[in-house]
Amino acid sequence: MPNQKPTAAAIPDAPELAAPAKRLRGGPKGLRITDVAALAGVAPITVSRVFNSPETVAPDTLERVRQVVQKLGYVPNRLASGLSSSRSRLIAAIVPTIAHSLFSETIQVFSETMSRAGYQVLLALSGYSDSSEEALLDAVLSRRPEGVLLTGIAHTDSLRERLRNVGMPVVETWDMTATPIDMLVGFSHHEIGAAVAEHFLQRKVRAPGLISANDDRALARRDGFRERLAQAGVGEIAEVLVLPPSSIAVGKAALPTLLEQAPNLDAVFCGSDLLAIGVLGAAKRLGLSVPSQLSICGFGDLEYATETTPQLTTVRVDGARIGLTAARCLLDRLSGVEKSKVNNVGFHVVERETT
Amino acid sequence: MPNQKPTAAAIPDAPELAAPAKRLRGGPKGLRITDVAALAGVAPITVSRVFNSPETVAPDTLERVRQVVQKLGYVPNRLASGLSSSRSRLIAAIVPTIAHSLFSETIQVFSETMSRAGYQVLLALSGYSDSSEEALLDAVLSRRPEGVLLTGIAHTDSLRERLRNVGMPVVETWDMTATPIDMLVGFSHHEIGAAVAEHFLQRKVRAPGLISANDDRALARRDGFRERLAQAGVGEIAEVLVLPPSSIAVGKAALPTLLEQAPNLDAVFCGSDLLAIGVLGAAKRLGLSVPSQLSICGFGDLEYATETTPQLTTVRVDGARIGLTAARCLLDRLSGVEKSKVNNVGFHVVERETT
DNA sequence: CTGAAAGCGCTTACAG
DNA sequence: CTGAAAGCGCTTACAG
Numbered sequence: 001m002p003n004q005k006p007t008a009a010a011i012p013d014a015p016e017l018a019a020p021a022k023r024l025r026g027g028p029k030g031l032r033i034t035d036v037a038a039l040a041g042v043a044p045i046t047v048s049r050v051f052n053s054p055e056t057v058a059p060d061t062l063e064r065v066r067q068v069v070q071k072l073g074y075v076p077n078r079l080a081s082g083l084s085s086s087r088s089r090l091i092a093a094i095v096p097t098i099a100h101s102l103f104s105e106t107i108q109v110f111s112e113t114m115s116r117a118g119y120q121v122l123l124a125l126s127g128y129s130d131s132s133e134e135a136l137l138d139a140v141l142s143r144r145p146e147g148v149l150l151t152g153i154a155h156t157d158s159l160r161e162r163l164r165n166v167g168m169p170v171v172e173t174w175d176m177t178a179t180p181i182d183m184l185v186g187f188s189h190h191e192i193g194a195a196v197a198e199h200f201l202q203r204k205v206r207a208p209g210l211i212s213a214n215d216d217r218a219l220a221r222r223d224g225f226r227e228r229l230a231q232a233g234v235g236e237i238a239e240v241l242v243l244p245p246s247s248i249a250v251g252k253a254a255l256p257t258l259l260e261q262a263p264n265l266d267a268v269f270c271g272s273d274l275l276a277i278g279v280l281g282a283a284k285r286l287g288l289s290v291p292s293q294l295s296i297c298g299f300g301d302l303e304y305a306t307e308t309t310p311q312l313t314t315v316r317v318d319g320a321r322i323g324l325t326a327a328r329c330l331l332d333r334l335s336g337v338e339k340s341k342v343n344n345v346g347f348h349v350v351e352r353e354t355t
Numbered sequence: 356m357p358n359q360k361p362t363a364a365a366i367p368d369a370p371e372l373a374a375p376a377k378r379l380r381g382g383p384k385g386l387r388i389t390d391v392a393a394l395a396g397v398a399p400i401t402v403s404r405v406f407n408s409p410e411t412v413a414p415d416t417l418e419r420v421r422q423v424v425q426k427l428g429y430v431p432n433r434l435a436s437g438l439s440s441s442r443s444r445l446i447a448a449i450v451p452t453i454a455h456s457l458f459s460e461t462i463q464v465f466s467e468t469m470s471r472a473g474y475q476v477l478l479a480l481s482g483y484s485d486s487s488e489e490a491l492l493d494a495v496l497s498r499r500p501e502g503v504l505l506t507g508i509a510h511t512d513s514l515r516e517r518l519r520n521v522g523m524p525v526v527e528t529w530d531m532t533a534t535p536i537d538m539l540v541g542f543s544h545h546e547i548g549a550a551v552a553e554h555f556l557q558r559k560v561r562a563p564g565l566i567s568a569n570d571d572r573a574l575a576r577r578d579g580f581r582e583r584l585a586q587a588g589v590g591e592i593a594e595v596l597v598l599p600p601s602s603i604a605v606g607k608a609a610l611p612t613l614l615e616q617a618p619n620l621d622a623v624f625c626g627s628d629l630l631a632i633g634v635l636g637a638a639k640r641l642g643l644s645v646p647s648q649l650s651i652c653g654f655g656d657l658e659y660a661t662e663t664t665p666q667l668t669t670v671r672v673d674g675a676r677i678g679l680t681a682a683r684c685l686l687d688r689l690s691g692v693e694k695s696k697v698n699n700v701g702f703h704v705v706e707r708e709t710t
Numbered sequence: 711c712t713g714a715a716a717g718c719g720c721t722t723a724c725a726g
Numbered sequence: 727c728t729g730a731a732a733g734c735g736c737t738t739a740c741a742g
């Protein structure tokens with residue numbers, strides 16, 4: 001056997017003419033449009049039309065191709081179609097966080113609306129730190145989305161600049177600015193602060209304080225709060241800034257600190273309903289009755305709070321409406337319609353307490 | 356002027372030799388890898404390596420290319436790289452809803468973890484209806500994700516079959532089954548029902564009822580609840596099934612209905628904490644004291660409930676841990692590591708009431 | 711109404 | 727350590 005010479009016939013599959021060695025790239029990974037086309041007896045472009053412009057295809061051709069698609073279980077590759085057509089059908093949603101969050105309702109409605117229009121949502125969680133925002137934006141832009149939803153107005157100038165330059169539709173939400181990157185659906189945190197101050201002033205509050213995170217939006221509320229109070233001659237505002245994520249526990253811990261600064265404290269504006277509930281708990285423990293001795297106002301109008309803590313005032317923002325409006329702005333723009341760029345959806349101070 | 360004959364020179368840009376009319380496709384849409392390559396004096400493949408395997412590039416080449424990338428603001432096109440490499444770097448998360456939801460924490464942690472590993476999350480909201488799940492799966496698969504997170508086990512056989520066939524890593528979460536599609540991180544809703552029944556039995560409850568949605572997981576809890584009670588000789592269980600989304604208002608409305616069925620009702624197992632809070636409110640209005648006359652158990656352990664409604668019992672599930680574990684399962688699989696396929700993360704019945 | 715050719719912007723698979 | 731060629735699976739831009 002070792003002496004057996006190989007014959008020509010023993011060399012398997014020896015190509016007659018050394019073909020240019022077609023380099024296969026890992027073999028077939030799944031069904032392609034050409035598989036459908038071959039089986040349906042049409043050109044690939046016709047299969048493409050069945051998906052993208054069925055009205056341009058003859059009814060019987062349409063039917064035949066669809067049957068093959070169904071039979072084979074073919075699903076088009078949107079990486080390929082996106083690359084080829086420059087239409088990714090992707091929308092990016094950049095959100096600080098969706099857990100226990102005011103924003104989750106906005107994203108929910110936004111996503112439902114975009115998906116009904118044939119888009120899919122890429123979720124990008126930015127956290128509350130600006131540190132990695134450049135990297136996040138790179139990651140987002142690398143998918144070539146057709147539009148971007150931002151929760152809050154973009155913070156850094158570099159980010160705003162880049163988003164402006166890419167030229168894609170951008171909606172900023174949950175905030176207000178005179179110089180949006182593109183479109184905006186939101187409300188003024190500064191005005192909210194002023195409205196809460198107004199509310200406290202009507203209650204004859206004398207020593208209001210504030211407990212809040214120190215992100216841009218929270219600080220805008222603070223500034224509005226302070227300015228309105230200053231107009232009314234209330235100048236000294238005790239203040240405790242807390243780190244996110246806000247929670248009931250954080251609120252509980254903050255009240256004693258605030259009381260050290262202002263022993264006569266008779267009102268607190270909290271950055272969120274969770275903080276407000278914590279403050280309420282701490283107040284009870286300290287024997288302070290709410291709202292008669294201490295008025296507490298939260299922010300966010302979470303459903304739980306409405307039912308279980310009627311002593312609290314809060315500020316309601318319609319997150320679902322923001323999501324819907326933002327989606328519509330983007331969709332209008334994507335279909336070439338020009339709409340009003342800035343949408344102020346407003347807010348409501350909700351008093352539930354019955355003094 | 357009307358008589359002026361056009362001269363050859365007046366015909367602008369007439370090509371000498373009619374070249375094969377190179378068809379431009381809309382012109383340049385942005386920077387490409389070739390732009391970076393040209394400016395850095397390297398081949399495109401080298402720029403590709405700078406992004407994908409920098410350790411294989413000479414240090415000074417690396418530096419030079421990176422400078423050009425920085426200067427130009429080049430962001431690679433992941434539609435193209437995904438198509439070419441069959442690695443989309445995309446993970447799909449299929450969730451019924453993220454608003455006011457138990458799942459939002461899971462998705463939050465899952466997304467953070469995947470993003471740290473270089474993946475991005477495509478959010479797919481399935482709603483609570485199975486109707487459009489096939490279309491949703493088509494949309495998801497069209498992006499060629501490298502893995503899929505499912506919230507709950509997939510419902511229809513056809514869906515399970517398709518997911519099994521595509522051969523990509525799949526993690527089912529928030530539930531338990533003997534026949535997962537692939538991997539699973541969850542707990543048994545049936546056992547939760549039994550545990551709540553056990554809890555009620557220890558309280559000498561005699562006429563327990565149930566208020567819940569009628570999705571698969573809720574029904575599994577109900578069955579576990581009933582079976583354990585039946586073992587203890589409690590056979591008649593009043594029941595009200597409500598439509599999602601669950602809310603406080605729905606809970607409020609359901610209690611009177613339940614009381615019609617069972618006038619002696621002394622315990623209610625609710626499908627969510629929101630329902631439980633609604634039932635608590637309704638009970639107060641009816642003059643029933645909780646928990647002495649009526650024990651109420653929720654599900655989900657929302658933070659608000661913990662602080663504001665200590666009369667309620669609830670069932671706690673660690674959504675963050677589910678998200679983290681699910682992400683790790685997927686990442687292990689994607690890097691070729693085989694891990695345990697089924698992870699039972701368990702749950703806790705949280706009694707807060709102090710009778 | 712349908713199709714052949716070229717191109718979208720990358721990476722694979724070699725080769726040096 | 728670097729590069730030329732070919733290919734990923736679609737769609738555009740024509741042409742008929």
